[in-house]
Amino acid sequence: MNQTFNKKQKLKQLFNILIPILITQLSMYFMTFFDTTMAGHYSPNDLAGVAIGSSLWVPVFTGLSGILLAITPIVSQLVGANIKKEVSFSVIQGVYLAVFMAFVVYLAGAFVLNPILNGMQLEDNVREVAREFLFALSFGMFPLFVYTVLRSFIDALGKTRITMIVTLTALPINVVFNYLLIYxxxxxxxxxxxxxxxxxxxxxWIITFITVFIIIKNEPFSSFAVFRRFYPISLSKWKEILKIGVPVGFSIFFETSIFAAVTLFMSKFDTVTIASHQSALNFGSLLYMVPLSISMALTIVVGFEVGAGRYSDAKEYSWLGVSFAVIMAFVCGLILLLFRNNIAGIYTNDPHVLKLTAHFLLYAMFFQLSDAIQTPVQGALRGYKDVNITFLMTLVSYWIVGLPLGYYLANFTAWRAFGYWIGLISGLAACAICLGSRLYYIQQKKFNPKLQK
Known part of the structure; x- marks a missing residue:
């Protein structure tokens, strides 16, 4: 990355980092997308089972991987401050922590998975698919956590095209194995x-091995000598990673887990409703890749500028990213409005599931604007390493505002399953207001351009 001196240069650098991230995120999304759609075309029970399994796995993985995303602001600020000798040590400690976390999750899952699934009101076939799906997925847990660290390191250097190429290479492999093993x-x-x-x-496993090879053999990554010497475990470095990462992880967990909780609460409805809800939510997740990618790009560029003490540039990057996300939200909302029936047809041939999915997609339109604000703002705040207040704001917005409201509307009004979606929209809107206010505050009080080095 380079220092920029005007808005045009900032936009160019932001898009150079953003576009590969977006392609990468879309590719990773399409792995889940093809899991869902290919299972859905196999049978509605398999679609519902994969939906329930994913709803349990996604908040666990995204929350814990959020802890490992602390590597991005740590490395970007080190590079911005030209303290490169600390980078390899930080990355290796992140790898150690990733392996430890994966082991803990694997062990915990062995004890809690069956009680959770048995406590849900699911048809026997759906429950069995969910259980076996998660067991199969667990074989990739260790490399996935390690890959998250390595990707954070690569992205922090602004070389987001590398992770894009790795993920694009892996996508057809995932589709082929889906085809072979599902059917x-x-x-x-x-x-x-x-x-x-x-x-x-x-x-x-494949994308992790490819990424390790690239880091060892290709510049500029090889110049950091990440895998060339042995570092003992450093609890102090783990503490630094966890100090930044735990609030980030909890923030992500609170957001993703509320969607999972809604899916679990909806298990009292029939299989058609569960499948329709999950299909609409799956496509909503596709559109979410836009603000999420902007968020990740902002963490990199804001962290780089803050590390260099250029607070005015960090502020300008922040609001450029949010503005672009809002514009894209209106575009995505229009797509949902005009093509919701066609979109529903991607997921299923069942006429009942198709009709209900199209109805759920109308509510997904309103996710877009709130996500366009709160998600990029979270990314900017991570670039500032301002994560503790963010975590509290997400907790309140999603679990004190969004979920209780959704539960009330779904169970005590005529809204039924759609009530949960109204609750989700309300929680996202509350989070957008809170986080936007927080970013404005720290830019005025803690990182004011007048305080520049």
Whole structure:
């Protein structure tokens, strides 16, 4: 990355970092997308089972991987401050922490998965698909957590095209293994939705090995000598990572887990409703990749500028990113409004699921504007390493405002399942207001351009 001197240069650098991140995120999303759609075309029970399994796994992974995303602002600020000798040590400690966290999750899952699934009001076939899907996915847990650290290191250097290429390479591999293992083609076992779990696990191993090879062999990564010497575990460095990462992880967890909680609460509805809800939510997640990618790009550029003491540039980057996200939200909302029936047809051939999915997609339109504000703002705040207040704001917005309101509307009004979506929209809107106010505050009080070095 380079210092910029005007808005045009900032936009160019922001887009140079953003576009590869967006392609990467879309590619990773499409792994889940193909898991869902290919399982859905196998049977509604497999679609519902994969939906429930994903709803349990996604908040766990995104929350814990959010802790590891602390590597991005740590490295970007080190590079911005020209303290490069600390980078490799920080990355390796992140890898150690990733392995430890994956082991803890694997161990915890062995004890709590069955009680959770057995406590849900699911059809027996759906419950079994969810259980076996998660078991299959667990084989890829260790490489996925390690890959998160390595990707954070690469992205922090502004070389986001590298992770884009890795993920684009892995996507067709994931689709091929889905085809082979879901439908039992070319002598492979026919596993239904469970096959999607094994396909994803195989893909996670592949992208991790490719990324390690790139870091060892290619510049500028090889100049940091990340894997060239042995570092003992440093609890003090773990503490630094956790101090930044835990609030980030909890913030992400509170956001993703509320969607998972809604899906779990909706298990009292029939399989058609669960499948329709998950299909609409899955496409909403596709559109969410735009503000999420802007958020990740802002963490990099804001962290770089803050590390160099250029607070005015950090502030300008922040609001450029948010403005672009809002524009894109209106575009995505228009797509949902005009093509919701066509979109629903991607997920299912069942006429009942198709009709209900199209209805849910109308509510997904209103997610877009709130996400366009709160998600990029979170990314900018991470660049400032301002994460503690953010975590409290997300907790209140999602779990004290959004979920209780959704539960009330779904269970005590005529809104039924749609009530949960209204609750989600309300929580996201509250979060957007709170986080936007926080970013404005720290830019005025803590990182005011007048305080520049």
């Amino acid at each position: 039992g083609k070319f002598g492979f076992p026919e596993l239904g939705g469970v096959g999607a779990g094994y396909a994803s696990a195989i893909t996670y």
